[in-house]
Amino acid sequence: MTTVNEPYVLNIGPQHPSTHGVFRLRVVMDGEVIRDLDMIVGYLHRSMEKLAEERTYTQNIPFTDRADYLAAMSNNLGVCLAVERLAGVEVPERASYLRVIFAELQRIASHAMANGTLVSDAGAWQTPLLYMFREREKILDLFEMTCGARLTTNYMRIGGVAFDPPPEFWPALQELLDEMPARIDEYASLVVDSEIFLARTRNVGVISAADAINGSLVGPALRGSGVPWDLRKAEPYCVYDRMNFEVPVGRHGDVYDRFMVRLEETRQSVEIIKQAVAQIPDGPHKTDIPLALRPPPGEVYGRVEGPRGELGFYVVSDGTPAPYRFHIRAPSLINLSLLREMAVGVSLPDAVVALGSLDIVVGDIDR
């Protein structure tokens, strides 16, 4: 006698501990093995792109905070760079350095969150997450010190940054930079060599380099598959061309590689901030632009390397104070599209870890 397994449908989400927000997976399962998988998004849709068409360019910056709410600084930076190129606004050098410092701080904070939740998805009882939250908390304190907000910073402006950091910012930043390498080592010692974590993540959710490029994967997910593509190197913006840093790429393209790439990027970010702090000149932190900026008619695609990958802003101007079209190329949405390749045919725990390694932010997916 043979037994036949009957496939069944499992709804993971919209409320589920490991979907990182209101995001739903409709999984067809055969026992513990996933046979098919649909990703259902849109629970957090706020119509950001349409709303943007009714507001001035400066008024649109706070929206980008809410798109990827774990990396508000990078989003601010992306939209500002795009509009500046469209309108031909010059940015003072000090503002460019400040932008680099804050974008890299945001990258550390965001990667801490990504790696922490990944280890929690692998089953650790939140300890690594809270260890990394300790550093993230200090970074958010720095943000609060500078611009008054912790998550939705709204710090970058077209033509510079909103505020010059207060005097107490610099010693606090220096203290963080001094302790950061030891903290990252401490965190790594808890997870990196853990045989259980290795067993859970090695050769799980493998994406080959060719698949990653064909699926237009970006960010740590792409570099985890071994492709050395980092916009900070490939198309330097701000003052990244003056910084000396390396790009980590993975060997196998599995979950563990993506984890390690993020960890190494955190180390490199600390180096970048150290260099920026050493080089930063005095001077104004912004140029004055008209309140209702009217860029000449035209279009621009500005992109930055956000914590989750290439973050693009496609802005079309018709010469009025509001953009004619405002599109956000969200890294989370594009990265998520490869989940199906990784998850079909493996068991549920592997799919959860693979989803965690993509580091999605639902605000970024739905906008």
Added chain:
Amino acid sequence: MSSAADRRPATPMARQILEHHSLLSRARALPGEARFVLAVLTLGALVAGAGIGFLVVTGQLDGRWYDLRDLGNATAHFRGWTQRQGIHSAVPYLVTGLLGGIAILSLVGGWLVIGVWAERRLIAKFQIRQGPNRVGPFGLLQPLADAVKLLQKEVLIPIGADKLLFFLPPILIFIPAMLGWGPVPWAPKMSYADLNVGVVYTIAISSLGVLAVFLAGWSSNNHYALLGAMRTVAMMVSYEIPISISLLAIVLFTGSLQLSDIVAWQAQHNVWMIVLLPFGAFTFLFASTAEINRTPNDIGEAESEIVAGFHTEYSGMKAGLFLAVELGNALLVGAMMSTFFFGGYSLFGLERWIPGYLIMGAKTFLVYFGFVWLRATLPRFRLDQLMAFAWKFLIPLSIIQLLFVAVESMVVVQSGLPGIVTIGGSIIANAALTFVGVRAWANAIGYSPKEMASPPIMTNGVGGLRAAEQIRAAS
């Protein structure tokens, strides 16, 4: 440049603790009368302690009914008294049975409260958090507040659930969890039911809980619950075997299935089983984490995958009962672990001074602390990895260890050599088996973690597919 210095504490942590948390500093802060009363009380306690110590040393206390080092004495005296009065022998049996049952229930209940608090507080400390600190001193009353909250909550029954079978499991799972405490020896004569087949009883009871788990998972009519139940059943079935084999090794040494005999053997030979059978202890500990659903083997209720496993649909106090039983099982495993591997109530002769049940409780909570530590540290295994670990690793190595122990136990009993030679030799042989055998076996089944952990390649290059291939070829 002031903030760096300001934030660091001026004195070292140890001195801070001494200055702010020591009893001495608390006493110094008290008013004069209170200090006098405190001094008198302390002096009285010291005198009373010295008096008890004198009684214990001279042996005047041994075997009296008020010898509280072993509550079994009181029971024995009570039985003797009823016999002298001509009362039927069933009466003391029933009375002591009832009293003992109540005592175990209240002890476990109290320990549960302490256990919940200790786990939450300890994990918070591991995770650089504060933990519960609002309800009562140090948050000690938090478990009670939690229980009250759970009792107030509505118990929901899903529409598709099988009503009767959904109702039963929280009760059914409670019974084996309580029965398991029966044969635990608390002191030489103090055991609720000192069964002559205690080991077999323990194994049998521990596998009963799975029935309730499966009922809960099936009757909930929920895929997560069913998945959790299936996982738990698979795990329990696999891990019964290594547990039984590791306990069998102990039985071969001690020659008895009675738990009090096992403790007595360890006390008599002045050696703990964990020294004698390190691999057996590891097997027991690891397999018990699988049996009681705790990290790193909590795959039966893996939060990030299947929400809460078999008790996903339970709410209110029913969910609370599942959680309480889980914690109670962790404490029970702690008690079993101390009985089998940590010498039970014996502590190298100190049990003459300290009541055995206190030693036993301390050891139990030590093991429990180990469980909490594991939970705060480790990620979770996957189901197939856990199964492979049991069948490919634990079971074969346990059987090899059993072969070793079979020879060693015969040598210990029959060679006539002094114990230090035979038992010492066994310790060395088993340690060698543990450290060499585990390595060799891991190599044989092709497990090499060092090769798995590889750092990423650092590069300065930029490019697409061709660059990726070049970098990979160069490294």
